Amino acid sequence: MKRKIYQDLLNWKQHKKGTTALLIEGARRIGKSYIVETFAQNEYESYILIDFSKVSPQVIEFFSLYLDDLNTLFLNLEVYFRTRLYPRPSPDAEARSLIIFDEIQFCPCARATIKHLVKDHRFDYIETGSLISIKENVQDIMLPSEEHSIEMYPMDFEEFLWALGDEMLMPYLKNQLQKQKPTGNFHRKAMDYFRQYLIVGGMPQAVLQYVKTRNFKEVDEIKRDIISLYSNDIRKYAQKQAIKASAIFEEIPGQLQKHEKKFTLASLNKNARSRDYAEAFFWLSDAKIINCCYNATAPNIGLRLNEERSTLKCYMGDTGLLVSMAFDERAIVSEDLYRKLMFGKLEINEGMLIENIVAQMLKSSGHRLYFYSKSSRIDSNDRMEIDFLISKASTTNRHNICPIEVKSGKNYTLTSLKKLMTKYSNYLSTAYVLHDGDLKIDEDGIVYLPLYMTPFL
Structure with a gap:
């Protein structure tokens, strides 16, 4: 179904060009995952969706083991999800591939990596979640300043x-x-x-x-x-x-x-x-x-x-x-x-x-x-x-x-x-x-x- 937030996603992709990750907050069951995946399918050559509410512990481990070796991190993600990621052709160009951190509140350590991933600048990143800012989900991490946050609501x-x-x-x-x-x-x-x-x-x-x-x-x-x-x-x-x-x-x-x-x-x-x-x-x-x-x-x-x-x-x-x-x-x-x-x-x-x-x-x-x-x-x-x-x-x-x-x-x-x-x-x-x-x-x-x-x- 058509949602107005899609235009916000498009504006972010075209104007930010990878200088920030996009964080979408909202209640459960309002369509965050659906609209982000639809956006990924329409606007990128490839994408990987990591749903932290059900993903294998092996994937979560990637983010702690290879934070200082992003080449290996991306290679592992490509192999695990069987999806090719295409690097950004130039610093000022729009990204060709998107990585989605769905239900990010279940993996604070992955959220903490956003600072390094954005700096690397190869791909675009979108995070979705609810209960993002409660103490239990942020107490052990440094919140990335490289996030641009927007709220999503039920259909108007x-x-x-x-x-x-x-x-x-x-x-x-x-x-x-x-x-x-x-x-x-x-x-x-x-x-x-x-x-x-x-x-x-x-x-x-x-x-x-x-x-x-x-x-x-x-x-x-x-x-x-x-x-x-x-x-x-x-x-x-x-x-x-x-x-x-x-x-x-x-x-x-x-x-x-x-x-x-x-x-x-x-x-x-x-x-x-x-x-x-x-x-x-x-x-x-x-x-x-x-x-x-x-x-x-x-x-x-x-x-x-x-x-x-x-x-x-x-x-x-x-x-x-x-x-x-x-x-x-x-x-x-x-x-x-x-x-x-x-x-x-x-x-x-x-x-x-x-x-x-x-x-x-x-x-x-x-x-x-x-x-x-x-x-x-x-x-x-x-x-x-x-x-x-x-x-x-x-x-x-x-x-x-x-x-x-x-x-x-x-x-x-x-x-x-x-x-x-x-x-x-x-x-x-x-x-x-x-x-x-x-x-x-x-x-x-x-x-x-x-x-x-x-x-x-």
Whole structure:
């Protein structure tokens, strides 16, 4: 399936020309290995893929025995994998052969060799993995400065449309946004697609099954397998944080269904403190299983400088997985429930799913996640709760922050958003409301965007 990250790989190959290795980080089952091998097949004369999750100990030994004799190292790799490697014809030329270090977290010593391999400059190198930066995977090695790191996410909404065979809708929607015009007759079509994306999510296996069958039940079985894989990974690799990380992971749907979506540690343990669970949250975030959204104490430039890490919201990295976690009374989500989700007829509050998918889309578009929350017993004008804050692409002296409110129903108020606009007018750029209606702009300058336009922000 077509993925946008392919262009990033191509840019790296053409512009870096072997001066760095490429490190691709991401959650399990999002298609890292698939896209890298597809890239290797299309863009190189030959490649070797070393999957460190299952490779022979003999191959791992090559990297410790022959680091000072790269000729022998490459010869051994060629013989073992029965693949000829072609050296780069000149220092400024693009490489002819690629060596892929797949699941590199299982072999830190191989990652440590990147410095020497890049300096040798014969071939290109791509590393993939998850849990790359946790202490257990880096404590005994010197991290190579010759790595260029990029993050990979589940399939975004446009990639989902590509998988369904529609490559024209998103450019049309983007054009309508630029002209600030409603989508009109195409709004319902776009919302139908969006709801399918909400249910299926962006895990490539699940999307592929949906493309083949259009059967939500079969898709759900795949998603449950991925959830089980994540649960097992937490128990196996989180070590001292395993119990706490598992508790957080299992609690996510319950936390998000609350009106106040900030994660309440007391639900895990009445004596829990944020400092006790900080490493567990970091582990899940580093594994790309969750997306943490932190409270910014002021909606001004430099949101990270105002970050309050003790107050956070915890979203699932993929909303399709959240759907399968949230509705698991019979282990399989029924077709009837999926139909209700498709047509917005679910009896429960859909806000948890809508807010989660907005967080997912903002994250995959390159935004760090922040919200704004302030309470006051003295002045009601100081009591505000804003779902998300994002920074403009270019920084100016004033008006840098865009507040975002996410609305899942037809009847809602914008009390907090209007309070924020009044109090912090010098800090704020465009204010957005993401809803299931069409594009419009009201007399206060608030831009109402359909949910499917979130990736354009």
